[in-house]
Amino acid sequence: MNNTSVTRAVINLSALQHNQQVLKAYAPNSQFLAVVKANAYGHGMVEIARNLSGIYALGVARLNEALVLRHAGITTPIVLFEGFFHADDLETLVTHNLQTVIHSEQQLNAIIECKLDRPLQVWLKLDTGMHRLGFQAEEFEQAYHRLASSANVLQPINLITHFNCADELDNNITATQINTFKSHIKSNSGLNSLANSAATLAWPETHADVIRPGIALYGVSPFANKLAEDFNLQPVMTLKSQLIAVRAHQAGESVGYGATWTAKSDTTLGVVAVGYGDGYPRMAPEGTPVLVNGRLVPIVGRVSMDMLTVDLGNNPTDKVGDDVTLWGEGLPATDVANHIGTIAYELVTKLTSRVALQYVP
Numbered sequence: 001m002n003n004t005s006v007t008r009a010v011i012n013l014s015a016l017q018h019n020q021q022v023l024k025a026y027a028p029n030s031q032f033l034a035v036v037k038a039n040a041y042g043h044g045m046v047e048i049a050r051n052l053s054g055i056y057a058l059g060v061a062r063l064n065e066a067l068v069l070r071h072a073g074i075t076t077p078i079v080l081f082e083g084f085f086h087a088d089d090l091e092t093l094v095t096h097n098l099q100t101v102i103h104s105e106q107q108l109n110a111i112i113e114c115k116l117d118r119p120l121q122v123w124l125k126l127d128t129g130m131h132r133l134g135f136q137a138e139e140f141e142q143a144y145h146r147l148a149s150s151a152n153v154l155q156p157i158n159l160i161t162h163f164n165c166a167d168e169l170d171n172n173i174t175a176t177q178i179n180t181f182k183s184h185i186k187s188n189s190g191l192n193s194l195a196n197s198a199a200t201l202a203w204p205e206t207h208a209d210v211i212r213p214g215i216a217l218y219g220v221s222p223f224a225n226k227l228a229e230d231f232n233l234q235p236v237m238t239l240k241s242q243l244i245a246v247r248a249h250q251a252g253e254s255v256g257y258g259a260t261w262t263a264k265s266d267t268t269l270g271v272v273a274v275g276y277g278d279g280y281p282r283m284a285p286e287g288t289p290v291l292v293n294g295r296l297v298p299i300v301g302r303v304s305m306d307m308l309t310v311d312l313g314n315n316p317t318d319k320v321g322d323d324v325t326l327w328g329e330g331l332p333a334t335d336v337a338n339h340i341g342t343i344a345y346e347l348v349t350k351l352t353s354r355v356a357l358q359y360v361p
């Protein structure tokens with residue numbers, strides 16, 4: 001292992017393909033839109049796109065993400081979930097064969113009033129309860145008819161909605177959203193899409209024509225209280241580093257900035273070469289688990305920019321250069337996220353450019 005890759009995110013491509021098959025089996029009659037926004041949730045957008053086959057489309061939030069894929073030679077259809085932000089961008093969408101969500105009056109007017117060389121595939125978004133993007137029920141019919149009669153819009157139109165509580169299995173908001181969506185799609189001959197990861201796994205009635213899993217494709221549970229392995233999903237990312245120091249530590253001594261933790265008894269501390277400068281959250285409290293040589297040990301003291309410290313206990317056999325897992329294989333990101341008070345989505349997405357992505361087949 002060379003010096004540049006001591007701290008790395010190992011990306012397991014067979015786990016990615018395995019997860020794709022698992023999700024497909026949940027929704028065998030639906031097409032598969034793989035969500036690769038935010039650099040494929042930190043896994044490397046281009047590399048992930050290259051390693052998915054048999055998919056209907058890729059999903060990104062914004063135009064600049066789609067252009068990265070196109071410039072890398074990816075020709076799969078791409079859907080922009082936030083759509084375009086300026087009328088000027090519509091030309092670019094045509095040039096690069098990008099599909100767009102239409103969620104607002106501004107986007108609706110822009111696409112109808114412009115002059116395009118070729119019509120665009122659109123996904124009209126119905127707001128069924130998230131109340132972030134999308135047309136309200138009252139505005140939806142009119143928006144649909146305006147798009148249906150526009151020469152700039154490829155027919156038929158596709159319809160989309162997004163859930164805000166699908167990860168809560170006993171929350172009836174989702175059932176209400178499903179009913180609202182279904183009442184609006186009766187006469188639609190285009191594709192209908194509702195399901196994110198949580199809905200794909202837990203709400204079969206949402207599968208419709210196209211499922212849109214993101215986090216589950218990366219082998220991370222969309223649920224706070226269920227692990228990926230409960231669904232036979234395998235972690236794609238394993239964040240690894242190494243012990244760069246192993247030190248005897250006496251009772252009464254503190255460690256790290258602010259001296260926030262003091263040893264109650266003699267112990268051994270391990271210093272791991274990962275910190276908030278790599279995207280490991282500074283807010284991780286004492287006790288957050290780290291996997292060292294097959295056992296979970298607690299973080300002690302504050303996470304600093306380049307390092308964190310763990311309590312290895314008495315007379316450990318761990319030594320400098322031993323591998324350490326921060327999350328992934330053997331330590332679900334969901335467990336780490338629950339300790340920190342965040343969600344695993346944020347952990348995997350926030351790695352910085354200092355962390356090398358190391359792809360393994």
Ligand SMILES: *Cc1c(COP(=O)(O)O)cnc(C)c1O
Nearest residue numbers: 035081162196197212213214215
């Ligand atoms: C991010 C996103 C998804 C994927 O959500 P996951 O919870 O990661 O599966 C699906 N649809 C839309 C519109 C999104 O923005």
